[in-house]
Amino acid sequence: MSETPRHEVIVIGGGQAGLAAGYFLRRAGADFVILDERQQGGGAWQHMWPSLRLFSPAPHNSLPGWPMPPQPGAEFPTVDHAVEYLREYERRYELPVRRPVRVDGVRRTNGEFLVDTDAGPWSAKGLVSATGTWRAPYVPAYPGMAGFTGTQWHTSSYPGPEPFRRQRVLVVGGGNSAAQILAELSTVADTTWVTRRAPRFMPDEVDGRVLFDVATRRLSGAANGVSELGDIVMVDSVREARERGVLHALPMFDGLTRRGAAWAGGTEREFDSVVWCTGFRPALRQLRPLGLRGRQGRIPTEGTRSVEEPRLHLLGYGEWTGAASATLIGVGRTARTAVAELTAELDGSPEQRS
Ligand code: FAD
Numbered sequence: 001m002s003e004t005p006r007h008e009v010i011v012i013g014g015g016q017a018g019l020a021a022g023y024f025l026r027r028a029g030a031d032f033v034i035l036d037e038r039q040q041g042g043g044a045w046q047h048m049w050p051s052l053r054l055f056s057p058a059p060h061n062s063l064p065g066w067p068m069p070p071q072p073g074a075e076f077p078t079v080d081h082a083v084e085y086l087r088e089y090e091r092r093y094e095l096p097v098r099r100p101v102r103v104d105g106v107r108r109t110n111g112e113f114l115v116d117t118d119a120g121p122w123s124a125k126g127l128v129s130a131t132g133t134w135r136a137p138y139v140p141a142y143p144g145m146a147g148f149t150g151t152q153w154h155t156s157s158y159p160g161p162e163p164f165r166r167q168r169v170l171v172v173g174g175g176n177s178a179a180q181i182l183a184e185l186s187t188v189a190d191t192t193w194v195t196r197r198a199p200r201f202m203p204d205e206v207d208g209r210v211l212f213d214v215a216t217r218r219l220s221g222a223a224n225g226v227s228e229l230g231d232i233v234m235v236d237s238v239r240e241a242r243e244r245g246v247l248h249a250l251p252m253f254d255g256l257t258r259r260g261a262a263w264a265g266g267t268e269r270e271f272d273s274v275v276w277c278t279g280f281r282p283a284l285r286q287l288r289p290l291g292l293r294g295r296q297g298r299i300p301t302e303g304t305r306s307v308e309e310p311r312l313h314l315l316g317y318g319e320w321t322g323a324a325s326a327t328l329i330g331v332g333r334t335a336r337t338a339v340a341e342l343t344a345e346l347d348g349s350p351e352q353r354s
Contacts, residue, residue: 006123007033008346010115012106012286013130014097015043016063016086016328017316020335021128022095023064028343032124034095035117037102041090042083044134049160051184052079055176055233056208056329063089064332076207076235082328103131103286113311126311126342129287133280133317133326136297140278143255150259151273155181156280164189164273170261173277174199174249179232181277183241192269194261195249200230201242207233208327282317304338310345313338 009025011018014036025032040046053076054061058068061077066089071081090097098119105116106127115122137156145152153159155177167189171182174195185191193199202210232238241247253261260270281297292308294300299314304321306312314321315338316331322338324330 004114004121004123005033006112007031008124009126009128009342010035010113010122010124011128011130012103012115013043013132013316014038014041014090014095014099015045015130015132015316017130017132017325017331017335018043018097018128019086019089019093019095020063020331021130021313021315021339022097023093023332024336024339025128025343026093026095028339030339030343032096033122034097035101035103035115035122036097036099039100041087041097041099043086044132045079045082045086047134047156048079049158049181049184050079051160051237052180053077053235053237054079054082054208054328055235060209061085061328062332063328064336066092068328105289106287107289126313126346128313128315128338128342129284130315131283131286133282135283136281136285137276138279138281139276142253144258144262145256147258148256148260148274150271153273153275155275155277158275161185161188166190167272168192168260168270170194170269170271170274171277172252172274173279175231175277175279176233178277179238179241179247180235181275182246183237185275186241186244186246191246192271193247193249194252196252199232199247199249201232201238201247202230202234204234204239206230207235208329282314284314287312303341304334305341311342313342 008030009032011021011034014034018034022034057075058070058077061068068085071077102118103115107114112123112125113127137154158181161184164185165188169185169189169191171178171193182191182193253263262268292299292306300307301314304313304315316325318326322334325334
C-alpha cells in the first residue's frame with residue numbers, strides 16, 4: 001500500500017485565490033501542494049460566457065508579483081485573457097498544482113487534516129480552502145418554479161445568446177451578471193428584467209478600480225462601503241443597452257406560472273426562458289465533516305481564519321473572507337495575511353499580521 005502524501009499545507013482550489021496563496025506560501029518557504037479538480041488552470045473564469053468583460057483595465061486585475069499584461073485592443077480584458085493570465089501565472093511561479101484532483105472531504109486525524117480525494121488521501125498540518133463559489137450557484141425559491149414549462153438557466157450555465165434567439169426571456173437579478181447578460185440577450189431576444197429593488201447603476205466613469213479603492217479605504221476605516229456608488233459597472237455593452245432603451249427593470253414577480261411569470265395585481269407575461277442571475281454561495285461541501293458550518297453556508301471566521309479551527313483559512317469567498325477578496329486585484333492582500341497567520345500558527349510563533 002502506498003503512503004499518504006504529507007505536506008505542511010494543502011491548498012484546495014487552484015483558481016486565482018489558490019494561486020495567490022501559493023505565491024505567498026512559496027515565498028515563505030513552506031512545503032505545500034495545491035489540489036484542483038479541473039483539468040486545466042484558470043478556475044471559474046474558463047466557464048464564464050465568452051462576451052463577459054472584466055470590469056477594470058488589465059493592471060487592476062493583477063495577482064501579487066506579476067501584473068496582468070494589457071490585452072491588445074481591449075481596455076477591459078476578456079475572460080480568455082484572464083484565463084491565460086492565470087495559467088501563465090501558475091507556470092511563472094512554478095506553483096505545485098496537482099490536477100485533476102477532486103477533494104471529497106476533509107477530516108481531522110492525529111492532530112492533522114486528512115484530505116480525501118478521488119486520487120487517494122493526502123495529509124497536512126494546515127489547510128487553505130480556496131474553492132470559490134462557481135460550483136454552488138444560488139437560485140431563490142419562488143412558487144411555481146417546478147411547473148414552469150420553459151427553460152431555466154443560471155449565470156453559471158448561461159451559454160451565450162445563441163440558444164435564446166427570438167425567444168421571450170426573463171432575466172432575474174440586480175447585479176453585474178444580470179446587467180451584462182441582459183445587455184447581450186436584448187440584441188437577439190425580447191427581454192424582460194426583474195430586480196428585487198431598483199437597479200443601481202454606477203456613474204459611467206466608475207469601474208472596478210474605484211471599487212477596489214473604496215474597499216481599501218474601508219479596511220482603513222475611512223469609508224463605510226460601496227453603497228453610495230451603486231452596484232452595476234457601466235461596461236460598454238451595458239451602456240449600449242441603455243442607449244437602446246432596454247435597461248429598465250420591473251419589480252420581482254410573485255411566482256412563475258406554467259408558461260411565464262405572474263406579478264401582484266394580476267399581471268401575467270409569457271416567457272420561453274428564465275435566466276437566474278441570483279448569485280452564488282461558497283463551495284464548501286468538502287469541509288462539512290469538520291462540523292464548522294455557520295449561516296448561509298459560511299464558516300465562522302476571524303479574517304480568513306476559522307474561529308474553531310485556527311489551522312484552516314478560507315480565502316476568496318467574498319467580503320466575509322476579506323475586503324474585495326473575491327476579485328483578482330483584492331485576493332492578494334488577503335492571501336498574504338492568511339499565509340502569514342497560517343505559517344505562524346504552524347510554527348507555533350505569535351501571528352505576524354501584515
Ligand atoms: P474559482 O475561480 O472558482 O477557483 C476555485 C478552484 O477550486 C477551481 O479551479 C475549482 O476547480 C477548484 N475546486 C473547487 N472545489 C474543489 C474541490 N472539492 N476539490 C478540488 N478543487 C476544487 N472579479 C474581478 O476581479 N473582476 C471582474 O470583472 C469579475 N467579474 C466577474 C463576473 C462574474 C459573472 C462572476 C461570477 C465573478 C466575477 N468576478 C470578477 C469575481 C471573481 O474574480 C471570480 O469569481 C473568481 O473566479 C473567484 O476566484 P477563486 O479562486 O476564489 O474561485
